Amino acid sequence: MPIAIAANGNLIQMSDRFDVPGLSPRLAARMAEIEPFHVVELVTRAQALEASGRRVINMVVGEPDFPTPAPIVEAAMRALRDNRLRYTPALGIAPLRQAISDWYQERQVVDVPSTRIGVTTGSSAALLLTMGVLLNPGDEVLMADPGYPCNRHFVRAMEGRALGIPVGADTAYQLTADLIEQHWTARTVAVLVASPSNPTGTLIAPEELRRIHDVVRARGARLIVDEIYQGLTYGVDARTVLAVAEDVFVINSFSKYFCMTGWRLGWLVAPGAYIPAVEKLAQNLFISSPDLSQQAALAAFHPDTLKEAERNRQAFEAQRDYLLTAVRKLGFEVPVTPQGAFYLYANASALTPDSHHFCLDLLARAGVAITPGLDFGQHRCAEHVRFSYPKPIPVLEEGVARIEKYLASR
Numbered sequence: 042m043p044i045a046i047a048a049n050g051n052l053i054q055m056s057d058r059f060d061v062p063g064l065s066p067r068l069a070a071r072m073a074e075i076e077p078f079h080v081v082e083l084v085t086r087a088q089a090l091e092a093s094g095r096r097v098i099n100m101v102v103g104e105p106d107f108p109t110p111a112p113i114v115e116a117a118m119r120a121l122r123d124n125r126l127r128y129t130p131a132l133g134i135a136p137l138r139q140a141i142s143d144w145y146q147e148r149q150v151v152d153v154p155s156t157r158i159g160v161t162t163g164s165s166a167a168l169l170l171t172m173g174v175l176l177n178p179g180d181e182v183l184m185a186d187p188g189y190p191c192n193r194h195f196v197r198a199m200e201g202r203a204l205g206i207p208v209g210a211d212t213a214y215q216l217t218a219d220l221i222e223q224h225w226t227a228r229t230v231a232v233l234v235a236s237p238s239n240p241t242g243t244l245i246a247p248e249e250l251r252r253i254h255d256v257v258r259a260r261g262a263r264l265i266v267d268e269i270y271q272g273l274t275y276g277v278d279a280r281t282v283l284a285v286a287e288d289v290f291v292i293n294s295f296s297k298y299f300c301m302t303g304w305r306l307g308w309l310v311a312p313g314a315y316i317p318a319v320e321k322l323a324q325n326l327f328i329s330s331p332d333l334s335q336q337a338a339l340a341a342f343h344p345d346t347l348k349e350a351e352r353n354r355q356a357f358e359a360q361r362d363y364l365l366t367a368v369r370k371l372g373f374e375v376p377v378t379p380q381g382a383f384y385l386y387a388n389a390s391a392l393t394p395d396s397h398h399f400c401l402d403l404l405a406r407a408g409v410a411i412t413p414g415l416d417f418g419q420h421r422c423a424e425h426v427r428f429s430y431p432k433p434i435p436v437l438e439e440g441v442a443r444i445e446k447y448l449a450s451r
């Protein structure tokens with residue numbers, strides 16, 4: 042059965058009955074610009090290797106290896122037993138919106154009224170809704186290249202144009218206020234940043250974020266900040282942009298910090314004036330996020346859940362420390378120590394002129410799957426690869442040992 046890959050690197054099996062005799066597809070023009078993940082080919086091969094009995098070390102998937110914390114699962118089981126799952130209000134059940142608001146107050150000492158919070162089907166829906174309420178056809182959104190690959194497709198799906206700005210180690214792979222000013226065009230209506238970022242795990246310093254906000258606001262555009270990895274930082278505390286600005290769109294999710302990728306639940310904080318538009322669009326596109334996941338997520342802020350989330354965070358930090366040292370020893374260059382998320386974005390140019398080919402060969406010969414830079418943009422993509430490290434250290438050790446052997450044998 043053919044296999045595609047979702048945003049986070051997971052597999053989706055697709056029906057192989059694509060062909061209807063006599064029906065040639067007449068696809069919308071936008072579909073030519075919405076790309077699948079290049080890593081699909083690699084993951085398909087990894088699956089085939091595993092099916093043939095070979096163990097593959099998978100450092101492609103962008104999700105925690107830990108299960109969802111027990112209090113969340115128990116809350117879900119209670120909700121299932123009550124058997125009263127229904128559509129909910131489009132922006133989520135009131136207690137969950139309030140719990141998220143309280144979470145901002147407790148964790149960040151920031152007052153975010155629950156009326157500005159919309160619960161969404163993963164942060165993916167939050168990103169799509171944001172683009173939907175902001176963009177007219179041809180409007181431009183500035184974003185970093187490399188960046189999370191779906192972002193440009195959310196923009197395209199809503200008829201906008203994504204402009205990837207090349208970023209490198211000199212700015213910790215992040216946009217800066219200066220870069221934004223340099224690349225601004227008459228069509229720019231929004232700027233999207235992620236801190237910590239996927240694929241680089243790097244953060245934007247609070248002063249720079251404030252400057253970025255000033256530049257964007259001065260031009261009458263909107264700043265969108267993806268804070269999905271915010272709880273996952275190491276040795277540094279990431280403050281929400283909401284601490285310095287109210288007129289921003291903030292994207293967040295239960296997927297990563299709360300280990301709930303499969304529950305498809307996230308949230309959006311929007312400036313109050315946009316909420317009726319967000320609500321109207323959410324009603325029409327989704328009706329509501331899954332009631333079951335919302336009931337379950339009410340337990341996400343329970344002290345026992347938070348203890349587990351913190352233990353997980355510490356484990357990710359140890360995994361990062363191990364893998365960062367190990368890949369640097371192997372000859373990959375990671376010039377900026379990632380302080381968040383669970384990715385290493387490594388320059389492999391000392392080892393290969395073509396990271397895509399390198400990833401395919403590494404998989405075929407060593408059974409290790411990592412993502413080629415091509416999946417995250419165009420800028421120097423052939424030099425880079427991404428390691429996703431939320432795995433037990435012994436698994437990472439085996440991956441490293443295999444890469445070492447592979448490099449020595451070439």
Ligand SMILES: Cc1ncc(COP(=O)(O)O)c(C=O)c1O
Nearest residue numbers: 049163164165189239294296307
């Ligand atoms: C930066 C970033 N934003 C958004 C998402 C979407 O996540 P979800 O829809 O599970 O909340 C991801 C997933 O990997 C991501 O890395």
